[in-house]
Amino acid sequence: MEFFHLFKLIFSGVFLYLLFRLLISFWISPARTYMKLKKNGFGGPTPSFPLGNIEEMKKIRRSSFAAASSGPLAVSNDIHSTVFPYFAQWQKSHGKVFIYWLGTEPFLYIADPEFLKRMSTGVMGKSWGKPNVFKHDRKPMFGNGLVMVEGDDWVRHRHIITPALSQASVKAMASLMAESTTKMLDKWTSLIHSGCQEVDVEREIIATAGEIIAKTSFGIGYENGRQVFEKLRAMQFTLFKTNRYVGVPFSSFLCPKQTLEAKNLGKEIDDLLMTIITDRRNSKGGCPQKDLLGLLLEENHEEGRLGKTLTARELVDECKTFFFGGHETTALALSWTLLLLAAHPEWQDRLREEIRQVTGDTDIDFSMLAGLKKMGWVMNEVLRLYSPAPNVQRQTREDITVNNLTIPEGTNVWIDVVGMHHDPDLWGQDVYEFKPERFDNDLFGGCNHKMGFLPFGFGGRMCIGRHLTIMEYKVVLSLILTRFCFSLSPNYSHSPSVMLSLRPSLGLPLIVKPL
Numbered sequence: 001m002e003f004f005h006l007f008k009l010i011f012s013g014v015f016l017y018l019l020f021r022l023l024i025s026f027w028i029s030p031a032r033t034y035m036k037l038k039k040n041g042f043g044g045p046t047p048s049f050p051l052g053n054i055e056e057m058k059k060i061r062r063s064s065f066a067a068a069s070s071g072p073l074a075v076s077n078d079i080h081s082t083v084f085p086y087f088a089q090w091q092k093s094h095g096k097v098f099i100y101w102l103g104t105e106p107f108l109y110i111a112d113p114e115f116l117k118r119m120s121t122g123v124m125g126k127s128w129g130k131p132n133v134f135k136h137d138r139k140p141m142f143g144n145g146l147v148m149v150e151g152d153d154w155v156r157h158r159h160i161i162t163p164a165l166s167q168a169s170v171k172a173m174a175s176l177m178a179e180s181t182t183k184m185l186d187k188w189t190s191l192i193h194s195g196c197q198e199v200d201v202e203r204e205i206i207a208t209a210g211e212i213i214a215k216t217s218f219g220i221g222y223e224n225g226r227q228v229f230e231k232l233r234a235m236q237f238t239l240f241k242t243n244r245y246v247g248v249p250f251s252s253f254l255c256p257k258q259t260l261e262a263k264n265l266g267k268e269i270d271d272l273l274m275t276i277i278t279d280r281r282n283s284k285g286g287c288p289q290k291d292l293l294g295l296l297l298e299e300n301h302e303e304g305r306l307g308k309t310l311t312a313r314e315l316v317d318e319c320k321t322f323f324f325g326g327h328e329t330t331a332l333a334l335s336w337t338l339l340l341l342a343a344h345p346e347w348q349d350r351l352r353e354e355i356r357q358v359t360g361d362t363d364i365d366f367s368m369l370a371g372l373k374k375m376g377w378v379m380n381e382v383l384r385l386y387s388p389a390p391n392v393q394r395q396t397r398e399d400i401t402v403n404n405l406t407i408p409e410g411t412n413v414w415i416d417v418v419g420m421h422h423d424p425d426l427w428g429q430d431v432y433e434f435k436p437e438r439f440d441n442d443l444f445g446g447c448n449h450k451m452g453f454l455p456f457g458f459g460g461r462m463c464i465g466r467h468l469t470i471m472e473y474k475v476v477l478s479l480i481l482t483r484f485c486f487s488l489s490p491n492y493s494h495s496p497s498v499m500l501s502l503r504p505s506l507g508l509p510l511i512v513k514p515l
């Protein structure tokens with residue numbers, strides 16, 4: 001009997017302790033942060049417990065979707081109010097810096113480049129965190145790969161990976177890129193000969209960019225990487241469905257099916273990657289390949305160049321990060337480019353002329369790419385209007401003071417890249433127009449603030465793959481434009497939407513004709 005009482009006492013004690021911890025995590029601590037942010041003068045929509053502002057976001061999205069669906073379909077570049085309708089609406093009442101809540105997680109929304117500059121000045125790359133809530137939710141996708149890792153571990157990972165993506169290393173990849181692109185274009189020729197007039201260019205280019213990353217970073221063909229890509233895509237659709245409640249306590253229990261699905265897909269991808277890694281480790285003879293996987297394995301051999309090795313888990317997470325990050329964003333930049341060129345045929349002609357002048361009658365190679373200046377302007381203008389990475393995220397790991405206001409440690413930061421790229425106050429009244437010439441001799445395209453144009457992020461955590469992207473973009477686009485011309489298809493519905501990256505949610509069919 002006494003034992004039973006003791007057991008009851010211990011059980012009640014543990015129960016009360018857990019309840020207390022839950023109260024602290026999900027109620028007291030967010031409420032304290034809320035008061036602190038309010039006292040510091042940060043405004044924003046009023047949150048409610050436990051959903052924060054999620055319901056309001058969903059409501060605003062629904063009404064914006066209904067308004068868009070009832071209107072005529074046209075290619076308008078004024079997309080901020082369709083991809084982030086709640087931010088566009090809240091900006092009107094709370095300005096370009098405010099707080100909103102995903103469940104019990106506070107997010108500092110920033111679309112003001114001067115505020116961003118002041119906030120980030122003096123904060124080193126390794127001192128920024130990534131939102132814990134996303135790290136947890138997106139674990140099956142990125143694990144502890146470079147996108148999510150923090151502190152000294154981030155420094156170690158970044159040092160190991162940087163050489164694989166330096167300009168010198170990516171140079172050698174040009175011919176592999178040309179090979180995969182030519183294969184895709186030959187397929188388009190066959191499709192057209194068999195009577196097909198339209199090509200879903202997004203689907204095609206994603207597959208080709210996947211093949212390119214599989215070959216250049218992992219030394220494998222598309223077929224071997226295909227399963228990884230298919231599972232990654234399925235996971236992306238599962239994780240980024242808008243009906244989820246990220247930030248709400250115990251949200252995984254609200255969508256158990258999707259949570260389990262993502263977890264299982266994550267496990268299957270890990271197993272596939274482990275096989276690729278083991279095969280490479282066991283492959284005999286020759287000099288070791290200097291691609292991304294080769295460098296990671298070399299680093300992992302014995303004590304590694306930096307005195308520390310990557311664990312098997314870290315190795316898999318980095319591979320996963322590169323499989324995903326290395327193809328989708330570049331493919332989307334190219335896909336949006338073809339849409340804009342289809343809408344602006346005069347720019348197709350200008351680029352073709354430039355390609356002719358730069359390459360003459362020879363095949364394109366790395367040394368010619370710097371000469372494709374107008375293509376560089378077009379790329380920047382596409383990244384401005386349809387930035388494949390529509391936002392950048394951070395989490396403060398210490399209190400940060402900006403303009404005498406304190407942003408408390410632990411606050412998530414959400415930088416609205418689409419918002420800044422479409423802000424007439426920063427770019428002028430022609431902000432929604434496709435005008436690549438704004439980047440002629442101007443790296444910032446005439447934006448009146450240097451932090452108003454952030455397609456690749458900022459500071460020490462800026463995109464590590466940007467050299468690879470610029471090269472791939474120029475090689476692939478040159479080859480496409482020398483063989484085909486494009487025009488808009490009546491079957492295309494312009495509906496850019498965010499599913500981690502900014503995608504044409506209904507595909508991107510274009511009318512394609514051989515030249």
Ligand code: HEM
Nearest residue numbers: 146147325326329330333389456457458461463464465469
């Ligand atoms: C158009 C193409 C691309 C765009 C728009 C893009 C955009 C971005 C952005 C906005 C960030 C976040 C930067 C920040 O937090 O400040 C980022 C980080 C990153 N990107 Fe890219 N990216 C592209 C291509 C690539 C490619 C081709 C790769 C890999 C081969 C890659 C790998 C990464 C990685 C690993 C990070 C994390 C870097 C870190 O935190 O240290 N990206 N990218």
